Amino acid sequence: MKFFADTADTAEIALLAETGLLDGVTTNPSLIAKSGRNFLEVIREIAALTPGPVSAEVVASDKDGMLREAEVLRKLGDNICVKLPLTLAGLAACKALSDDGVMTNVTLCFSANQALLAAKAGATFISPFVGRLDDIGSDGMILIEDIKMIYDNYAFDTEILVASVRHPIHVLQAAKLGADVATMPPTVIRALASHPLTDKGLAAFDADWAKTGQSIL
Ligand code: E4P
Numbered sequence: 001m002k003f004f005a006d007t008a009d010t011a012e013i014a015l016l017a018e019t020g021l022l023d024g025v026t027t028n029p030s031l032i033a034k035s036g037r038n039f040l041e042v043i044r045e046i047a048a049l050t051p052g053p054v055s056a057e058v059v060a061s062d063k064d065g066m067l068r069e070a071e072v073l074r075k076l077g078d079n080i081c082v083k084l085p086l087t088l089a090g091l092a093a094c095k096a097l098s099d100d101g102v103m104t105n106v107t108l109c110f111s112a113n114q115a116l117l118a119a120k121a122g123a124t125f126i127s128p129f130v131g132r133l134d135d136i137g138s139d140g141m142i143l144i145e146d147i148k149m150i151y152d153n154y155a156f157d158t159e160i161l162v163a164s165v166r167h168p169i170h171v172l173q174a175a176k177l178g179a180d181v182a183t184m185p186p187t188v189i190r191a192l193a194s195h196p197l198t199d200k201g202l203a204a205f206d207a208d209w210a211k212t213g214q215s216i217l
Contacts, residue, residue, distance in 0.1 A: 001182060007186055027043065029057055047079055054080055058093070082103065084097075084106055105123065115151075125160075128163065144174060168192050
C-alpha cells in the first residue's frame with residue numbers, strides 16, 4: 001500500500017521524504033489556507049520534494065474552468081495530479097484530462113456509485129473520505145469495501161486512495177481491505193511507527209548495553 005501525506009506543510013513533507021516511506025502528497029484548499037502560503041508556490045515546492053504524485057485541487061466549478069486551472073497546475077511539476085471534485089463537471093473534466101494522459105484524483109467521494117462514475121471517467125485515483133463518514137455516524141470503511149468489490153468486478157485501473165484518515169486503525173483497515181493508497185496527516189504516519197513496547201524494549205536494551213562498556217564503532 002502506498003503512503004501519501006495529506007498536508008501542505010513543506011517542512012513535514014521534507015522530513016517524511018527522508019524516511020523513504022513517502023509515496024506522494026495530497027493537498028486541498030483548506031490545507032493550502034492553513035499553510036498561509038501562495039498556492040502555486042507551495043505546490044511547486046511540494047512537487048520538488050516528493051517522489052510520487054502530488055494532488056493539487058482545482059477550485060473552478062465548471063468543466064472549462066477546471067481544465068484551464070489544470071493547465072496551470074500541471075506546469076508546477078511532472079508529478080502533479082489534478083484533483084477534481086466529484087460533481088458532473090468534475091467528472092467531465094476528469095474524462096477529458098485522463099483521455100489526454102493526465103493524472104487525476106477525484107475527491108470528496110462519499111458513495112460507491114460516485115466511485116463507479118469516477119472509474120468510468122478514467123480517474124487515476126478515487127478519494128473516498130472515511131473519517132467524514134464516520135463523523136456523521138456511517139462506517140467509512142464499508143465504503144472502501146464496496147468500492148474495492150466494484151473495481152475488482154470490472155477490473156478498473158482506478159486506484160482507491162483512502163482519504164480523511166484520522167488514526168492508525170483506519171490505515172490498518174484500509175490495508176486489510178487491499179486499498180491502494182492511504183493519505184494521512186503526518187501525525188498519523190508517525191503514529192504507525194510507534195508502540196509503547198518498542199520504546200520500553202529499546203530503553204532496556206540501551207541500559208543493558210551501557211553496562212557492557214562496549215561500543216560498535
Ligand atoms: C484528501 O485528499 C483530503 O485532503 C483529506 O484527506 C481530507 O481529510 P479531512 O476530512 O480530515 O479534512
